[in-house]
Amino acid sequence: MPLKKLVHFHYLxxxxxxxxxxxxxxxxxANHRALDNVSIDIxxxxxxxxxxxxxxxxTSLIRIITQITGPDSGELFFKGRPLVPTDMNxxxxxxxxxxxxxxxxxxxxxxxxxxxxxxxxxDAIRQLKAWFEKFGIESWWERKxxxxxxxxxxxxxxxxxxxxxxxxxxxxxxxxGFDPINVELLKREILELRDKGTTIIFxxxxxxxxEEICSHIALINRSHKIIEGPINQIRNKxxxxxYQLVCRYQPDFHPQEAIGTEFEVLSEKIEDGQHxxxxxxxxxxxxxxxxxxxxxxxxxxxxxxxxxxMNDIFIKLVKEKQ
Amino acid sequence: xxxxxxxxxxxxxxxxxxxxxxVVTLVVPILMALFYAFLMWILLKDDTQERKIAVxxxxxxxxxxxxxxxxxxxxxxxxxxxxxxxxxxxxxxYYAVIRLSADxxxxxxxxxxxxxxxxxxxxxxxxxQLQNKIESIKRDSVIAQxxxxxxxxxxxxxxTPVHIRTLKVSEETGEAKESSSEIASILGLAAGMVxxxxxxxYASQVMKGVIEEKTNRIIEVLxxxxxxxxxxxxxxxxxxxxxxxQFLIWVAFGLLLIVGMQAAFLPELDMEALxxxxxxxxxxxxIAGTEQLNAEQLAVIRNIAMTIDPAFILKFLASFLFYFxxxxxxxxxxxxxxxxxxxxxxxxxxxxxPLSIVLVVGLYIGFTAMKSPESPLVFWSSLIxxxxxxxxxxxxxxxxxxxxxxxxxxxxxxxxxxxxWLSGRIYRVGILMYGKKVTWKELYKWLKY
Numbered sequence: 069m070p071l072k073k074l075v076h077f078h079y080l081x082x083x084x085x086x087x088x089x090x091x092x093x094x095x096x097x098a099n100h101r102a103l104d105n106v107s108i109d110i111x112x113x114x115x116x117x118x119x120x121x122x123x124x125x126x127t128s129l130i131r132i133i134t135q136i137t138g139p140d141s142g143e144l145f146f147k148g149r150p151l152v153p154t155d156m157n158x159x160x161x162x163x164x165x166x167x168x169x170x171x172x173x174x175x176x177x178x179x180x181x182x183x184x185x186x187x188x189x190x191d192a193i194r195q196l197k198a199w200f201e202k203f204g205i206e207s208w209w210e211r212k213x214x215x216x217x218x219x220x221x222x223x224x225x226x227x228x229x230x231x232x233x234x235x236x237x238x239x240x241x242x243x244x245g246f247d248p249i250n251v252e253l254l255k256r257e258i259l260e261l262r263d264k265g266t267t268i269i270f271x272x273x274x275x276x277x278x279e280e281i282c283s284h285i286a287l288i289n290r291s292h293k294i295i296e297g298p299i300n301q302i303r304n305k306x307x308x309x310x311y312q313l314v315c316r317y318q319p320d321f322h323p324q325e326a327i328g329t330e331f332e333v334l335s336e337k338i339e340d341g342q343h344x345x346x347x348x349x350x351x352x353x354x355x356x357x358x359x360x361x362x363x364x365x366x367x368x369x370x371x372x373x374x375x376x377x378m379n380d381i382f383i384k385l386v387k388e389k390q
Numbered sequence: 391x392x393x394x395x396x397x398x399x400x401x402x403x404x405x406x407x408x409x410x411x412x413v414v415t416l417v418v419p420i421l422m423a424l425f426y427a428f429l430m431w432i433l434l435k436d437d438t439q440e441r442k443i444a445v446x447x448x449x450x451x452x453x454x455x456x457x458x459x460x461x462x463x464x465x466x467x468x469x470x471x472x473x474x475x476x477x478x479x480x481x482x483x484y485y486a487v488i489r490l491s492a493d494x495x496x497x498x499x500x501x502x503x504x505x506x507x508x509x510x511x512x513x514x515x516x517x518x519q520l521q522n523k524i525e526s527i528k529r530d531s532v533i534a535q536x537x538x539x540x541x542x543x544x545x546x547x548x549x550t551p552v553h554i555r556t557l558k559v560s561e562e563t564g565e566a567k568e569s570s571s572e573i574a575s576i577l578g579l580a581a582g583m584v585x586x587x588x589x590x591x592y593a594s595q596v597m598k599g600v601i602e603e604k605t606n607r608i609i610e611v612l613x614x615x616x617x618x619x620x621x622x623x624x625x626x627x628x629x630x631x632x633x634x635x636q637f638l639i640w641v642a643f644g645l646l647l648i649v650g651m652q653a654a655f656l657p658e659l660d661m662e663a664l665x666x667x668x669x670x671x672x673x674x675x676x677i678a679g680t681e682q683l684n685a686e687q688l689a690v691i692r693n694i695a696m697t698i699d700p701a702f703i704l705k706f707l708a709s710f711l712f713y714f715x716x717x718x719x720x721x722x723x724x725x726x727x728x729x730x731x732x733x734x735x736x737x738x739x740x741x742x743x744p745l746s747i748v749l750v751v752g753l754y755i756g757f758t759a760m761k762s763p764e765s766p767l768v769f770w771s772s773l774i775x776x777x778x779x780x781x782x783x784x785x786x787x788x789x790x791x792x793x794x795x796x797x798x799x800x801x802x803x804x805x806x807x808x809x810x811w812l813s814g815r816i817y818r819v820g821i822l823m824y825g826k827k828v829t830w831k832e833l834y835k836w837l838k839y
Contacts (some may be wrong), residue, residue, distance in 0.1 A: 167607035245681035
């Protein structure tokens with residue numbers, strides 16, 4: 069196993085050094101403060117989801133990480149040392165609002181963008197040919213960008229972003245504008261990059277994809293970071309002692325009577341002969357005790373703790389702050 | 391630095407490969423030449439209109455007019471006055487009628503009646519012919535009265551055309567050099583106009599490029615690879631290279647044309663000899679190749695030869711190149727800032743107008759500099775960098791003290807650096823700002839980001 073892969077393999081058990089750190093970042097624009105004392109910590113090999121409503125400051129933060137703009141105050145560290153301009157070559161960035169020169173040929177343009185990232189011309193051409201082959205788009209090389217559809221252009225942009233094998237990749241809403249098939253293709257590529265050891269920052273509104281691929285998240289709202297950490301920890305933290313019980317439907321079964329005073333029924337649903345009940349645990353009580361009480365009344369099909377989705381946590385947190 | 395070179399390369403190669411570049415480079419000079427040829431042809435074309443003019447002659451002058459191009463004169467016996475002229479012209483096939491009164495020699499006022507306005511050339515020619523007639527009659531009578539033998543020849547011998555040679559004396563070397571102010575000032579103005587044209591053409595190309603990158607949204611990808619200022623610099627230099635190449639192609643064309651024309655029309659003329667002869671005011675006809683020319687042509691050729699003095703041309707070309715590049719850089723950075731501030735080209739007008747006005751004013755001052763190169767207005771505007779690239783070049787052939795030239799160039803460099811820095815700040819903010827109607831106040835705020 070290559071070293072980088074090994075590192076990734078182990079980080080789930082044991083937290084490794086942080087790959088990128090932003091500390092106490094403040095950024096003011098003329099009329100408002102875009103980032104107020106924001107600190108984030110991105111572990112090596114993570115897929116780090118940067119979440120937040122529109123206008124929260126995500127793009128401002130990304131532009132500071134990519135050194136497009138500078139912070140008013142605060143510090144940035146890349147692999148444990150201060151971030152320097154030449155690190156631009158080791159970071160790949162796919163902005164949300166992305167485009168290409170319309171009149172330029174696809175191949176020529178991709179080579180140009182690769183060279184701006186510090187790649188040699190021949191090297192860029194060779195790597196590009198390989199990627200074009202992988203995506204099955206070799207025939208586009210001599211075509212002008214204006215002849216491509218939006219989705220086609222996005223593929224080219226994705227390739228130019230990852231071509232120089234950056235150690236850190238930043239995707240801002242990468243899936244917008246892609247059809248489901250290409251979204252799958254892209255996800256696969258992103259996961260493959262992670263397996264190769266690339267650290268990835270992933271900014272999005274799409275919570276389903278966050279749960280699917282992110283290992284860590286940070287939520288930014290109104291210029292502040294609200295929460296940060298491994299996604300499973302966060303989800304468990306916001307699990308507020310609700311459980312789902314499914315049993316065979318029996319007309320004379322009254323859940324509230326059976327479960328005792330430690331629990332409260334939040335909702336009930338009867339469907340296809342199954343009784344689905346959502347419980348809230350009010351007081352400490354072992355699961356076994358509850359199940360024992362129920363055994364006399366009904367046939368249990370399943371019982372599980374409800375872990376909230378990122379979507380719920382996101383909405384809850386954003387609302388709380390307002 | 392390496393990245394800047396890559397950017398320059400792209401800006402250059404994508405532009406020179408465009409069809410429009412080829413068209414402008416090759417077709418524009420041809421069109422310009424055709425346009426001027428057409429203009430000259432129109433101006434010099436003879437009046438071909440056939441006209442018949444009636445002459446009512448009450449004076450003693452015999453046959454006062456002869457044919458002018460296709461206009462003929464016929465003396466008639468009928469009397470025509472101002473009152474009867476319309477009726478007369480309507481009844482006959484005459485274009486106009488001239489009435490010479492009996493006392494036309496004493497009071498030379500001649501009415502010409504016609505339905506339509508008599509063309510200026512025709513009017514002047516009629517006056518000239520009559521004037522010559524009257525003068526020769528009067529002269530004859532004076533000669534007859536005074537009884538001096540050969541008076542006519544003696545009077546003719548008093549005719550002395552004066553030829554002015556303008557000599558520029560150098561303060562430093564004390565040398566006097568013959569110069570032609572006409573050709574020099576035309577050369578200066580032409581150079582000034584070329585600069586004006588290039589600044590507009592190429593600085594707006596920079597602006598268009600910036601707007602394109604902004605509306606394409608490629609700019610955010612680009613500035614995550616290079617610093618915005620570095621990118622801007624690469625773009626400005628790349629476009630400048632395109633302009634220089636285009637200009638050099640034109641210069642090569644021009645030189646070919648000059649050399650070709652000399653070879654075709656004056657194959658044996660020795661320009662160098664002509665120049666030194668001009669300085670010594672020697673006998674021009676002794677120089678090889680001049681025997682094919684008459685005196686007037688020779689004077690023109692000599693004027694040209696004097697202006698195309700290699701030393702002057704070198705200095706002029708060097709200054710031209712300096713102001714060409716300096717002026718372009720100054721304006722290109724400002725145009726780039728405008729491009730970054732707006733979302734599309736239509737919005738750029740409000741910021742572009744003040745700059746255009748300054749440039750046009752520069753061109754007009756350039757025109758006045760041809761007439762009065764020493765005036766305070768011309769002096770100051772040849773120092774202020776916004777107008778100096780045009781005005782200084784017009785002044786240059788008239789002789790500019792070294793300190794003025796150096797001050798003007800130094801100021802241009804200083805302004806260029808300052809405004810590029812300023813534009814860089816606006817550019818940096820503007821390229822990432824979308825959907826905002828930008829005002830001057832807003833731009834000022836951006837400077838402080």
